Amino acid sequence: MAEDLLELSVEKIVYGGFGLAKHKGKTYLVRYSAPRELVKAEVYKEKKDYGEAVVVKPLLPSKDRREPLCPYYEFCGGCQLQHIDYEAQLMVKKENYEESLVRIAGIEPPPLEVVPSPRELGYRVRVQFKAKRGTLGFVKWDGTQVVGVERCPVAHERINELIPSLRELTNQIKDLQEVHITFSPTEEEFLIKLITPTYLDKELLKKLKRTYLPPSVVGVGNYFRLRNGLHKRYFVGREYTFVEVGGIKYRLSNDSFFQTNHYLWDKFVELVVEGASFRKALDLYCGVGFFTLPLARRGNFIEGSDSNSVAINDAQYSAKLNGVENALFIKSTAARHLQLRGGEVLDLVVLDPPRSGLIDKEIEVLLSNKPQRIVYISCNPTTFARDLKKLLKAYTLERSYLIDIFPQSYHVESVNFLSLKVP
Numbered sequence: 001m002a003e004d005l006l007e008l009s010v011e012k013i014v015y016g017g018f019g020l021a022k023h024k025g026k027t028y029l030v031r032y033s034a035p036r037e038l039v040k041a042e043v044y045k046e047k048k049d050y051g052e053a054v055v056v057k058p059l060l061p062s063k064d065r066r067e068p069l070c071p072y073y074e075f076c077g078g079c080q081l082q083h084i085d086y087e088a089q090l091m092v093k094k095e096n097y098e099e100s101l102v103r104i105a106g107i108e109p110p111p112l113e114v115v116p117s118p119r120e121l122g123y124r125v126r127v128q129f130k131a132k133r134g135t136l137g138f139v140k141w142d143g144t145q146v147v148g149v150e151r152c153p154v155a156h157e158r159i160n161e162l163i164p165s166l167r168e169l170t171n172q173i174k175d176l177q178e179v180h181i182t183f184s185p186t187e188e189e190f191l192i193k194l195i196t197p198t199y200l201d202k203e204l205l206k207k208l209k210r211t212y213l214p215p216s217v218v219g220v221g222n223y224f225r226l227r228n229g230l231h232k233r234y235f236v237g238r239e240y241t242f243v244e245v246g247g248i249k250y251r252l253s254n255d256s257f258f259q260t261n262h263y264l265w266d267k268f269v270e271l272v273v274e275g276a277s278f279r280k281a282l283d284l285y286c287g288v289g290f291f292t293l294p295l296a297r298r299g300n301f302i303e304g305s306d307s308n309s310v311a312i313n314d315a316q317y318s319a320k321l322n323g324v325e326n327a328l329f330i331k332s333t334a335a336r337h338l339q340l341r342g343g344e345v346l347d348l349v350v351l352d353p354p355r356s357g358l359i360d361k362e363i364e365v366l367l368s369n370k371p372q373r374i375v376y377i378s379c380n381p382t383t384f385a386r387d388l389k390k391l392l393k394a395y396t397l398e399r400s401y402l403i404d405i406f407p408q409s410y411h412v413e414s415v416n417f418l419s420l421k422v423p
C-alpha cells in the first residue's frame with residue numbers, strides 16, 4: 001500500500017463530520033467515513049499530533065452507509081454526512097452533543113429529544129453560491145476550487161430552478177465572486193446579493209435583472225466582502241420580503257438573518273415558546289424577532305435585541321404588522337443589553353448566539369442577575385458546553401432538544417432549558 005494510503009478502523013463520527021480512527025498511536029480524522037467501519041483512506045494532512053484522511057474505499061462498510069444523494073457530494077464542501085442513513089445522522093448528532101456535555105461541561109446529558117427534519121432534502125431557503133468565471137457552485141472541501149453544480153439537493157426546489165439564470169449572471173459579470181439567495185415560500189419571491197470586489201455599474205445590474213432574472217426576483221443588491229463581512233454598495237428593487245410562521249408574518253430584509261430550514265420553522269418556534277410565561281423577558285440575538293414575537297403572546301413584556309440594525313428594523317415593523325404591543329426591540333450587543341437590564345428582575349432570558357457562543361461579560365451578568373429561566377439555543381455544542389459549564393454555578397440544565405435544521409451536514413442545533421438552582 002502506498003505511503004499515504006492507510007487502512008483505518010473508524011470508531012465513530014466526531015463533531016465536524018469526520019470519522020475518528022487511530023493508526024500507530026496517532027489520531028486520524030477521516031472524511032466521508034461512517035461509524036464502525038474499516039476503510040482505505042488517503043492521508044492529505046499530517047500534523048504532529050493528528051492527521052486528516054479521506055476515504056478511498058470502504059473495505060468493511062458500516063451498516064449505516066448509503067449511496068450519497070448528490071452527484072457532487074464527494075467534491076462539494078457543503079455536506080458532510082450524506083453517505084450516512086438519515087437515522088444514523090441523527091444518532092451521530094446526538095452523540096456529538098452528549099459527548100460535548102460530558103467532556104467539556106462535565107455533566108451527564110439531560111433528557112434529550114431529537115426532532116428530525118420532516119424532509120432530508122429541499123429544506124434550505126437560503127443558499128450562498130460561489131462563482132468563478134462562468135462557474136456557479138460551492139467550494140471544494142479542500143478549498144482548492146469552485147465545484148460547479150446544476151442543482152443542490154438540500155436547496156429549495158425553487159432555488160434550483162433559478163440556477164440557470166444565476167449561471168448566466170456569472171457569465172455576464174466577470175468578477176462575480178458569490179451569489180446569495182433568499183427564497184420566501186410564503187410570498188414565492190427571491191432576494192439576491194451579488195458579491196463583487198469592484199463596483200458593479202447600477203444601470204448594468206438593472207439591465208441584467210430585467211434580462212436574465214424572473215419577476216419573482218424582487219430585489220438584487222451589489223455587495224463587497226471586507227474582513228469576512230459583507231457590505232452593501234446599493235440595491236435595485238425591493239430589499240425585503242415576508243415570511244409567515246405560526247400565524248405571524250415577519251418582514252425579512254436581505255441583510256437580516258432567518259432560519260434556513262422552512263420545514264422546521266413552526267416546530268422550532270413551538271419548542272422555544274412551549275410553556276413560556278413571564279412578567280419580563282429578554283430575547284438576546286433576536287434577529288427579526290423569530291422567537292420574540294410568538295413569545296410576546298405568552299407573557300407580559302419582552303425586549304429583543306440584536307447588533308444588526310436591519311434585523312431590528314424588521315422586528316419593529318413586524319411587531320406593528322402583527323399587532324404585538326408588548327415587545328420592544330433595541331439595536332444592541334447582547335452584552336450591552338444585559339448590562340442595561342442587569343439590576344432588574346427577569347423571569348426569562350432567551351439566547352441564540354452565533355457559533356462562537358457567549359462572551360464572558362454576558363455570562364458574568366447572567367450569573368449576577370440570575371434570571372429564573374434561560375433558554376439557550378445553540379448551533380455549536382462545543383461552545384454551548386463551554387458556556388454551560390460556567391452557567392452551571394447557578395443553573396441546572398433541565399431538558400434539551402436537538403432540532404435537525406441542517407440534514408446532511410454535521411451541524412447540531414439544540415434548544416436547552418436552564419432553571420435557576422434553588423439556594
Ligand SMILES: C[S@@+](CC[C@H](N)C(=O)[O-])C[C@H]1O[C@@H](n2cnc3c(N)ncnc32)[C@H](O)[C@@H]1O
Pocket residue numbers: 257258259284285286287288289290291305306307308311332333334335352353354
Ligand atoms: C443565530 S442568529 C439568531 C437570530 C434569531 N434568534 C432567529 O432565530 O432568527 C444570531 C443573531 O445574532 C446577531 N448577533 C451576532 N453577534 C451579536 C452580538 N454580539 N450581540 C447581539 N447580536 C448579535 C446576528 O445579527 C444574528 O441576528
